[in-house]
Amino acid sequence: MEYTKVSCFPEPDSETNREILTAQLGELGFESFSETDDAVEAFIPSSAYREELLHDESLVNNPLFKVRFQTEIIPDQNWNEVWEKNYFQPLLVENRCLIRAPFHKDTPKAEYEIVIDPRMAFGTGNHETTYLMISAILQQDLQGKQVLDMGCGTGILGILASMRGADMVKAIDIDEWSYKNTLENAEINNVTNIDVAQGDAGLLGKEKFDVIYANIQRNILLQDLPVYASVMCKDAEIIVSGFYREDLPAISAKAEEVGLKPAGYEERNNWVAARFIR
Numbered sequence: 001m002e003y004t005k006v007s008c009f010p011e012p013d014s015e016t017n018r019e020i021l022t023a024q025l026g027e028l029g030f031e032s033f034s035e036t037d038d039a040v041e042a043f044i045p046s047s048a049y050r051e052e053l054l055h056d057e058s059l060v061n062n063p064l065f066k067v068r069f070q071t072e073i074i075p076d077q078n079w080n081e082v083w084e085k086n087y088f089q090p091l092l093v094e095n096r097c098l099i100r101a102p103f104h105k106d107t108p109k110a111e112y113e114i115v116i117d118p119r120m121a122f123g124t125g126n127h128e129t130t131y132l133m134i135s136a137i138l139q140q141d142l143q144g145k146q147v148l149d150m151g152c153g154t155g156i157l158g159i160l161a162s163m164r165g166a167d168m169v170k171a172i173d174i175d176e177w178s179y180k181n182t183l184e185n186a187e188i189n190n191v192t193n194i195d196v197a198q199g200d201a202g203l204l205g206k207e208k209f210d211v212i213y214a215n216i217q218r219n220i221l222l223q224d225l226p227v228y229a230s231v232m233c234k235d236a237e238i239i240v241s242g243f244y245r246e247d248l249p250a251i252s253a254k255a256e257e258v259g260l261k262p263a264g265y266e267e268r269n270n271w272v273a274a275r276f277i278r
């Protein structure tokens with residue numbers, strides 16, 4: 001399928017404005033999104049694209065920001081090539097975990113090798129937060145643990161947890177594309193102990209977990225941390241990411257309010273992954 005890519009440059013550019021913009025573009029029928037330093041890139045099948053979409057009230061009359069657009073046709077034939085060239089380079093984390101796409105050849109050998117067919121779902125290791133989460137997972141002892149990967153995206157974190165000895169992984173994502181992509185990536189990597197579901201914190205309640213990963217975003221974490229904490233066994237740990245350094249006090253305050261103790265954090269380009277223990 002041929003896609004139209006619309007690069008959207010919000011002014012002022014902030015995480016909140018990007019989130020609002022992405023939500024509004026989603027309402028208008030854009031199917032998937034990626035981010036660059038100065039733009040949100042939104043993709044829509046060319047058959048569904050009309051220029052009027054960019055004149056929609058919600059975009060042009062937004063009180064919080066102005067937005068400038070640049071469109072580009074992405075031809076049908078080579079989504080893999082587009083990803084390969086623009087977004088997804090093989091990545092070696094901590095010299096231990098290689099993340100590559102099926103189309104990457106001649107990659108270095110590593111202790112863990114995860115093959116991810118990203119298909120527009122978030123999580124190839126190239127984003128700071130995924131990188132931070134992977135680094136944290138590489139330091140954990142996961143033998144025999146029950147793991148929850150909340151907001152699984154490509155499933156990369158749950159897949160690594162399984163490779164590192166987790167007994168069982170539950171992976172949940174609100175987005176259908178991510179749900180399907182996690183199933184595919186689990187299969188590609190011969191990981192058979194991941195139970196994947198589409199939904200949100202509303203799916204939780206029955207099972208308890210020893211380890212939770214939630215690389216989502218500030219507002220969802222603030223909203224859902226009480227539920228995550230309620231499904232943690234005693235001494236279980238949760239690693240949260242998807243927010244900036246300046247949001248850490250709010251996240252920590254919410255975590256402590258629901259009975260979690262701070263256990264350190266790592267930072268990369270102002271993005272944070274923070275650990276809490278129950």
Ligand SMILES: C[S@@+](CC[C@H](N)C(=O)[O-])C[C@H]1O[C@@H](n2cnc3c(N)ncnc32)[C@H](O)[C@@H]1O
Nearest residue numbers: 122123130151152153173174175178200215216
């Ligand atoms: C930043 S990505 C993280 C993907 C992957 N876990 C990683 O670390 O690379 C966040 C994911 O959370 C999902 N998500 C957003 N809101 C959610 C919610 N309320 N519950 C579950 N998943 C959610 C998104 O669809 C997206 O795939």
